[in-house]
Amino acid sequence: MAIHFYWSSGSPYCERVALALEHKGLTYESHLLKLDLWEHQSPQMLALNFRGQVPVLRDGDYVVFESLAILYYLDRKYPDPPIFGRTPEEGGVIMRVICEYQSHAEPPLRQIVHSLLGPAQGQPPRGVAERLAEAMHRVAGEARALEQRLARSDWVVGDSFSAADMVIYPHVQLLVQALRRPEAHELAARFLPMQINYPAIGRWLDRVAALPGHPRS
Template sequence: MTVSNAIARPELFWISGSPPSWRVMLALAIKGIDYESRLLDASSSAHKTAAYLALNPRGQVPTLRDGNVVVRESVAILAYLDARWPERPIFGADPAAAAEIWQKVMDFESTLRPAITTVAQAIFRNQISARIPELSSATEMASAELDLLEEGLHGRSFLAGDRPTAADCVLYPGIAWLARAIDKSSADGALPTATRALLDNRPVFDAWRDRIEALPGFSSTYPPHWRNRN
């Protein structure tokens, strides 16, 4: 290994408030991997420059660059991090644990994440009144999935056991985005009551969120522009 390799750190290209970027930042914090933060300014379309498109042709975040290796897609980046730095595994220490973590990740991707996206986009794009039917079915889906997640958390600290895993990295930012969207809409009476109440009265779920927020390094992952309440 050369001296420059020894000191080289992976670079993470990200945008403040991007849930997929946040997944990777949580994984880096949990695994204790030091990295170069490359925060892109979305308002000036820094993710659409020729230089960035050469790394990520979709012009999306996150992207991880580790020497000559460039990885896009948040879950692929999590898998790369675990293979590259196997200490403190986030995809399980044995096949059964890995299966459970992947199941939680894929369940979220195919059910709760699309429902959260429907709700959050309707709120942030000021389309609540125009999208009531989609909001109702998304709320029904999200509520059922949140119930299942809560059930699974009984007697456990994290989604797949006593240690944080990729499942927590993937789900937490999506839930935080939903919470922020509902919070932002609080003055808007048009949001259906059931949608507004999606995260209410979920003490087991709240305790899980608190545990994630208490993890070492969590605060450095928190979207900077959310701190300013914008």
């Protein structure tokens, strides 16, 4: 039974799943959907995910969406190599780090990325700029914790590439891309260059970028 992966270009959530599929060496059929043509909202896609979002994974008759749920399913179904740890304790830490990331880092990070790379790009108005500075402050604090982890190990948790790396990496990559825009110059000052402010995160970004599973087309 074939695995079908429905995804869109530039989506950090889809990249999580691509990283997991490649890391596990799974064979799958790739279905690249064009969001600007509303292909993710076609009747066929809405039948798979009523929310009309990607990523979606179909494995035989089984359908799962929500990127984290897909990672979990893949790990239960195809456990080797594991991405949620080799022991319950390691699994607990991986899930904790993912939950912490989703609670504390992802919302302000998405705010920044959306503002700089979303439909209303350009120099933000004053009130928005203040909110972005506050978001950047929160992201920088969370990044310090990540920097400490990565200064001790090549990977976010333990000594191998895990679901924690897969969840966090695509957003950090997108953040760096957003902060390199000229209008983000001031906002980026405490984050870039990575080699100076967050050298271990910078090396980790290169390490993950060298792995297969970064859909770019």
